[in-house]
Amino acid sequence: MKFLTLPDGTVLEDAFIVENFLQQYLQLDANKIFEELKSIGSLGETEVIPFSENGEIVKWVTGGHSALKFRGNNLKRRKIWCQKNYKKGMLKYGYTGWQHAISNATCDVQYVRPILKVASALDTFFLEGTEISDKIFKREEHLFNHYIATIYDDETYKIGFHSDKQTNFVEDSYFLVIKLGEARKFEFRLADQKKSKPFFSENLSPGTAIFVRAHSSDGTDANSRVQHGVPEMNQKCKISGSIVARCIKTVVPWKTVQKNIGRAQKTRERRIQRTRGEKEIGSVGEEADLVQNIVRLPEDQAKLTKAR
Ligand SMILES: O=C(O)CCC(=O)C(=O)O
Numbered sequence: 001m002k003f004l005t006l007p008d009g010t011v012l013e014d015a016f017i018v019e020n021f022l023q024q025y026l027q028l029d030a031n032k033i034f035e036e037l038k039s040i041g042s043l044g045e046t047e048v049i050p051f052s053e054n055g056e057i058v059k060w061v062t063g064g065h066s067a068l069k070f071r072g073n074n075l076k077r078r079k080i081w082c083q084k085n086y087k088k089g090m091l092k093y094g095y096t097g098w099q100h101a102i103s104n105a106t107c108d109v110q111y112v113r114p115i116l117k118v119a120s121a122l123d124t125f126f127l128e129g130t131e132i133s134d135k136i137f138k139r140e141e142h143l144f145n146h147y148i149a150t151i152y153d154d155e156t157y158k159i160g161f162h163s164d165k166q167t168n169f170v171e172d173s174y175f176l177v178i179k180l181g182e183a184r185k186f187e188f189r190l191a192d193q194k195k196s197k198p199f200f201s202e203n204l205s206p207g208t209a210i211f212v213r214a215h216s217s218d219g220t221d222a223n224s225r226v227q228h229g230v231p232e233m234n235q236k237c238k239i240s241g242s243i244v245a246r247c248i249k250t251v252v253p254w255k256t257v258q259k260n261i262g263r264a265q266k267t268r269e270r271r272i273q274r275t276r277g278e279k280e281i282g283s284v285g286e287e288a289d290l291v292q293n294i295v296r297l298p299e300d301q302a303k304l305t306k307a308r
């Protein structure tokens, strides 16, 4: 167990890295888990994300899918969402850029074999009691109930620096990143010095676990103090990925979820129609200039660059 140490020497007791966690503590084969994950099919970019009563439809949602795009940009990663207690409703992890349209992508972990293996082994591990689990598992709600798998297809895929959006997290719970596939850089930087260089930048091998406490009432949790990310690499890097386990407290009944998706879709259609109407009124040339000017405003460029 290696604690994260800030540049000023402060040791964060609630952020730590455990190499070979999957192999040593969960008795699982990281390569096998990743192979199984990779063999799952992807949803087409224009396909509607289907809802199923039992949550048995499992597909990768690619970064070009409109429900995953962020401010019109393709995300440089693909994802699978799954959870426990599916029938009760969707466990919502509202990350930055979250859209109602992605809700139905969350499936029941029972139907995602490689993630189920990890989830079951994690439950056993936490209930057994070890130095690591005693640190994390303080209350029943501290058992993980939500899992997102991510794949970075090559060195150009990434996730920008961020703290996990923690409003939907159980108070004082940890999130856990388990690295898979090709060893790849994982970085931390200080959250209050956004432009600062990372103080931690290491190639993490498959099976490595990163534990980070989040959403403490006094705001001193590691997730609020540091940001993490998987940067783009300048040398070749084969396919890699992760499974992130979280403790989510927000449950949205599936009926409400479908209503919200419908409403959001209508709003989107109205917006598109309005834009079309405006285009028809103005001259085409003027409109084109206008659009280009808007896109070129420096603050918009900054936002686009920031989009992760
Ligand atoms: O894939 C990883 O290593 C990190 C993923 C992550 O930070 C996230 O999805 O919030």
Ligand SMILES: [Fe+2]
Pocket: 162, 163, 164, 228
């Ligand atoms: Fe994250």
